[in-house]
Amino acid sequence: MDPLAEARRQWEEHGWHDAAPGMAAVTSVVRVQQLLLGEVERRLADFELTFARYELLRLLAFSRAGSLPMGKLGARLQVHPTSVTNAVDRLEAQGFVVREPHPTDGRTTLATLTDSGRDVVERATKVLNDTVFAGVGLSRRETETFLRLLTKVRGELEK
Amino acid sequence: MDPLAEARRQWEEHGWHDAAPGMAAVTSVVRVQQLLLGEVERRLADFELTFARYELLRLLAFSRAGSLPMGKLGARLQVHPTSVTNAVDRLEAQGFVVREPHPTDGRTTLATLTDSGRDVVERATKVLNDTVFAGVGLSRRETETFLRLLTKVRGELEK
DNA sequence: AAAGATTGAGTTATCAATCTTC
DNA sequence: GAAGATTGATAACTCAATCTTT
DSSP states (O other): OOHHHHHHHHHHHTTOTTTHHHHHHHHHHHHHHHHHHHHHHHHHGGGTOOHHHHHHHHHHHHSSSSEEEHHHHHHHHTOOHHHHHHHHHHHHHTTSEEEEEOSSOTTOEEEEEOHHHHHHHHHHHHHHIIIIITOSSSOHHHHHHHHHHHHHHHHHHHO | OOHHHHHHHHHHHTTOTTTHHHHHHHHHHHHHHHHHHHHHHHHHGGGTOOHHHHHHHHHHHHSSSSEEEHHHHHHHHTOOHHHHHHHHHHHHHTTSEEEEEOSSOTTOEEEEEOHHHHHHHHHHHHHHIIIIITOSSSOHHHHHHHHHHHHHHHHHHHO
16 A cells, blocks of 8 residues: 555545645655665665766766865755755865865865876766666656746745 | 756766666655655654654544544554554554553453544644645646555555 | 564664854 | 855665674
């Protein structure tokens, strides 16, 4: 018996008809995220990376100089400044990035990709692309619909 | 500029066409979960509950006697045994549940809802139903499609 | 030996407060 | 004073190891 279907059944049974689909959607998103993130992090474990640290490296690798201000990283990844500090601490200890002073603004510090960091992010991307991103269990058409709906929900919540 | 759209653009630009939609889907799910859970927990903060603890109380309130074995809770909520111990520790300190020995099996302990626990979960449910679950930014029809796709992804990942 | 639950160590995220530089 | 980043405290989750009962 599926716990989520059961929860929705209970919601209907209590007469909460207006809220039942939304409850099921929220609970499903939480569960699917847990499963997807788990799968991704299992793959990344070989590289001693979490998804958060992987995303940070990925972003640096996409940038022109392989280097971005801490604040910019937080804005693009949509995480708190503290999380960036934490992640960069860890990545620096692993030798994947280094901290450098900003050339003109003494307040900001730059996180810069090392050769080792560029190497690991390329290898990790290849693995994720092949094992997880290539197939999330939906057809191509379904995936696009799924994305459209996710984007719509996101739009509502971000404004 | 939307960070997620930008990420997908980069993926396509690097020729990772097969993986781009999946990457976007995974990243979107992670982000939407973060936003939805944030919204839910902001509402639950008034009751000093997290979503995990709310779900546990909700499950107990649905049960016949308002009482379930710790292990059963973990199975239904699909979380680790340690998480159940943690959550029940906290809920017990808050006076929302009590631990009781199982009548016949000396190994298992029961988590039992108190009157105060039943009261708080009913009030919290009303707030969540009205403020979050009632509208996740999708039409009724879109919500059902969204749910169908989430269930399909979940099915793939859970097997 | 296996099931049920807990403990303790290690990791990560969040929040308020702080420090430096603009 | 405000922006950028860090520190310290707290909370939550995961994992391996442990303890009790079956």
